[in-house]
Amino acid sequence: MTLQQFLLILRARMWVVILTLLVVVGTAVAVSLILPKQYTATTSLVVDAKTNDPLTGGLLPAQMIPGYMATQVDIINSDRVAQRVVTQLKLTEAPSVQSDWRESTDGEGSVTVWLANRMKESLDVEPSRESNVINVSFTGADPKFAAALTNAWAQAYIDTSLELKVEPARQYAKWFDGKNAELRADLEAAQKRLSDYQQKQGIVATDERLDVENARLAELSSQLSAIQAQRVDSDSRRAQSGNADALPEVMQNGLIQNLKADLARQEATRDQLAGRYGSNHPELAKANAEISALRQRIADETRRVVRALGTNSRVDAQREAEIKASLEAQKKKVLALKAERDQINVLARDVENAQRAYDLVTQRLAQTNLESQTQQTNVVVLTPAVPPLKPSSPKIVLNTALAIFLGLLLGLGAALLLEMMDPRVRGVEDLVQMAGVPVLGVVPSGGKLKLVAAA
Structure with a gap:
C-alpha cells in the first residue's frame, strides 16, 4: 500500500476514524469524571549515611552508601513499618475497616496484617539518585488522611530504624x-x-628476698673459694713437716731463732772451754748440759709449730666442709x-x-x-x-491526550x-492490482474520476 492509497482510504473512511475517536475520548473523559479523586501526599526524609557514630566513631564507607540507601527503602516498604502505622493510628478500630476485612478474608487472619498490606499498595517510596533524600508518598481519597498517614509512616520508619x-x-x-x-x-x-x-x-616481697639470698649465695661461694685455697696451702705445709727446719713457720719463728742463736753461742763457748780446760772440766760439762737443754727446747718448739700446722689444716678442712x-x-633455698x-609470676x-x-x-x-x-x-x-490541594488522579488532561492518541x-x-x-477501487493503482490489466486513461467526470481499462 502506497501513501496515496492510504490517504484515499483515510478520506473515504474518515467517518469511521472520527466516530472511533469521539467514542474513545468521550469514554475516557466520562470515566475520568466518574472515578473518585485521589490525593497524593509526600514527605521527604534525609538519611545521613556519612555521619560518624557518636558512640563508636564509625563511618560508613562511600562504596556502601548505595546499598545502605536500598536497605532503607526496603525497611520503609516492610510489613513491620506498615503494621506499626496501623497500630499507631488505630485504624483497625474503624467499623468500615472491620467490615471490609470480613468481606475480603471471611474473618480469617489478622486485620492489622490485612490492612497493612492494602496500604502498602498505595505507598510509593522513591530514593533520589544524586542525594540521600527518600520521598515517601501515599495516595488516598481524603487529602488530610493521606497527609496524616504519610507523616505517620515516616515516623514509624524512624522509630523502626532506631529499634x-x-x-x-x-x-x-x-x-x-x-x-x-x-x-x-x-x-x-x-x-x-x-x-x-x-x-x-x-611471701611479701619476692624480688627483694631473692636479691638478699642471691647476695648471700655469692658471699658463701667467695668464702668457699678462699678457704679451699687456704686449705691447700695448709696441706702443702703439713706435707713438708718431715723437714721441719725448712718450714717457713719454723724459720720465721722468733723464739726458735733466738734459741738457735743461744745454741750457737753456747756451742762456741763450749769449744773454747774444751780447748782451754779439757773434756773433763766441770765448766765444760755445764756447757754441754746447757747446749742439750737448748736443743731440746728447739725441738719442742719445732714440734709445736708442726702440730700447729696440722691443727690449721684440720680447721681449714672443717671450715671448708661447713661452708x-x-x-x-643456700643453693636449695635460692632455687x-x-x-x-615463678609460681607467683604464673x-x-x-x-x-x-583483669584484662x-x-x-x-x-x-x-x-x-x-x-x-x-x-x-x-x-x-x-x-x-501536608494535605494536597489538587488531586493527583484522575488526570483529565493527560487521560484526554492519551485517549486522543489511542482513538486515532x-x-x-x-x-x-x-x-x-x-475493498474498493479508489485509484489507478487499485485498478491495476485488482484487474491485472493496463489502464488506458483517466476521464474526469463531475469531479470524479472515471477509469477506463483495456478489455
Missing part, C-alpha cells in the same frame, strides 16, 4: 552483662589463688625462692589476663549499654506531608480493517 539499631545493642548488652559477671568471678578466683599462695609461703654445706643449703617466684599473669579480659568486657558492656539507650537516629524529616490509532485500524473486508 533495629537499639535491639542488637540490647542483646549484646545482656550477653556482655552475663559474661562480665563470669569474668569477674574468674578474676576474683585468680586473685584468691595468688593471695593464698603468698600467705601459705609467707660447702651452707653453700648447698626454692626462684620456684616460688599466678600474677593469670590475674593480669583475667574483665576490663575489655566491662568497656564493651558500658558501650553497648549506651547504644541500647540511645534515642538518636540518622534519619530526619526534611519536608513533612483505533480509528485508523478500524478504517483499514473495513477496507480489507470491503
Whole structure:
C-alpha cells in the first residue's frame, strides 16, 4: 500500500476514524469524571549515611552508601513499618475497616496484617539518585488522611530504624552483662589463688628476698673459694713437716731463732772451754748440759709449730666442709625462692589476663549499654506531608491526550480493517492490482474520476 492509497482510504473512511475517536475520548473523559479523586501526599526524609557514630566513631564507607540507601527503602516498604502505622493510628478500630476485612478474608487472619498490606499498595517510596533524600508518598481519597498517614509512616520508619539499631545493642548488652559477671568471678578466683599462695609461703616481697639470698649465695661461694685455697696451702705445709727446719713457720719463728742463736753461742763457748780446760772440766760439762737443754727446747718448739700446722689444716678442712654445706643449703633455698617466684609470676599473669579480659568486657558492656539507650537516629524529616490541594488522579488532561492518541490509532485500524473486508477501487493503482490489466486513461467526470481499462 502506497501513501496515496492510504490517504484515499483515510478520506473515504474518515467517518469511521472520527466516530472511533469521539467514542474513545468521550469514554475516557466520562470515566475520568466518574472515578473518585485521589490525593497524593509526600514527605521527604534525609538519611545521613556519612555521619560518624557518636558512640563508636564509625563511618560508613562511600562504596556502601548505595546499598545502605536500598536497605532503607526496603525497611520503609516492610510489613513491620506498615503494621506499626496501623497500630499507631488505630485504624483497625474503624467499623468500615472491620467490615471490609470480613468481606475480603471471611474473618480469617489478622486485620492489622490485612490492612497493612492494602496500604502498602498505595505507598510509593522513591530514593533520589544524586542525594540521600527518600520521598515517601501515599495516595488516598481524603487529602488530610493521606497527609496524616504519610507523616505517620515516616515516623514509624524512624522509630523502626532506631529499634533495629537499639535491639542488637540490647542483646549484646545482656550477653556482655552475663559474661562480665563470669569474668569477674574468674578474676576474683585468680586473685584468691595468688593471695593464698603468698600467705601459705609467707611471701611479701619476692624480688627483694631473692636479691638478699642471691647476695648471700655469692658471699658463701667467695668464702668457699678462699678457704679451699687456704686449705691447700695448709696441706702443702703439713706435707713438708718431715723437714721441719725448712718450714717457713719454723724459720720465721722468733723464739726458735733466738734459741738457735743461744745454741750457737753456747756451742762456741763450749769449744773454747774444751780447748782451754779439757773434756773433763766441770765448766765444760755445764756447757754441754746447757747446749742439750737448748736443743731440746728447739725441738719442742719445732714440734709445736708442726702440730700447729696440722691443727690449721684440720680447721681449714672443717671450715671448708661447713661452708660447702651452707653453700648447698643456700643453693636449695635460692632455687626454692626462684620456684616460688615463678609460681607467683604464673599466678600474677593469670590475674593480669583475667583483669584484662574483665576490663575489655566491662568497656564493651558500658558501650553497648549506651547504644541500647540511645534515642538518636540518622534519619530526619526534611519536608513533612501536608494535605494536597489538587488531586493527583484522575488526570483529565493527560487521560484526554492519551485517549486522543489511542482513538486515532483505533480509528485508523478500524478504517483499514473495513477496507480489507470491503475493498474498493479508489485509484489507478487499485485498478491495476485488482484487474491485472493496463489502464488506458483517466476521464474526469463531475469531479470524479472515471477509469477506463483495456478489455
